[in-house]
Amino acid sequence: MSWQREPRANGxxxxxxxxxxxxxxIYELGKELDGHFGDRVPLFVGVLNGAVAxxxxxxxxxxxxxxxxxxxxxxxxNSTTSSGVVRIIKDLNxxxxxxxxxxxxxxxxxxxxxxxxxxxxxxxxxxxxTVVALLRKNKPDAVDVQxxxxxxxxxxxxxxxxxxxxxxxxxxxxxxxxxxxxTIVDE
Ligand code: IMP
Numbered sequence: 351m352s353w354q355r356e357p358r359a360n361g362x363x364x365x366x367x368x369x370x371x372x373x374x375x376i377y378e379l380g381k382e383l384d385g386h387f388g389d390r391v392p393l394f395v396g397v398l399n400g401a402v403a404x405x406x407x408x409x410x411x412x413x414x415x416x417x418x419x420x421x422x423x424x425x426x427x428n429s430t431t432s433s434g435v436v437r438i439i440k441d442l443n444x445x446x447x448x449x450x451x452x453x454x455x456x457x458x459x460x461x462x463x464x465x466x467x468x469x470x471x472x473x474x475x476x477x478x479x480t481v482v483a484l485l486r487k488n489k490p491d492a493v494d495v496q497x498x499x500x501x502x503x504x505x506x507x508x509x510x511x512x513x514x515x516x517x518x519x520x521x522x523x524x525x526x527x528x529x530x531x532x533t534i535v536d537e
Contacts, residue, residue: 394416395442395471424437446476448477453468483497485503486504511527
C-alpha cells in the first residue's frame, strides 16, 4: 500500500482536510476572486515552495484572465517552529507598480512572513494588494496582518501536505494532515 494512502504511516498523524474538501473550497474561492477582481487582471504572487499546489488549483478555478509570478522566502528549515527570520531567496521577475497583486500564501502561522512580504511589496507601489491564504492557524499571539480570503481556519498544529512540508517532504500529499514526528520512518 502506498504511504500516501496510509494515514498512520511515515509521520501522518491524521488527515485534517481531505482532497475533496480542498478542491470544493478552492473552487468557491476561485468564484469569489473572479467577482473580486472583475475586469482587473490580477498578477498572482505565489510564495514558494508551499503555495505551489494551492496556486495552480486556484488559478484554474478562476475564469478571468490572470498572470503569475513567484517569490521565495526562507522557511523554517527542518524545524517546526518559526525562527522569526524572513529572507527573500527569489524575487519577482517583473516590476509591479500599478499592478493588482494577488498574494497567494499556503499558511499564516505567526504571520511574520506575510507581514514582511507585504511591506516589501507595498514599497513597490502596486495599484492594490489582495491576500489569499489556504490555511490560517488559530494562534492568539500571531501578528496582525492583512488576509482577505481564507480557505480554512485550522488548529495550532504543525501540518503537512498539499504544498506544506516537513524537512522538504510531504508536499505532494493531496490532502492536509497533522504531522506526528514520532512516527517518521527513515527510508
Ligand atoms: P509564519 O511566518 O509563521 O506565518 O509562517 C510562514 C511559513 O512557515 C509558511 O508560509 C510555511 O511555509 C511555514 N509554516 C508555518 N506553519 C507551518 C506548518 O504547520 N506546516 C508547514 N509549514 C508551515
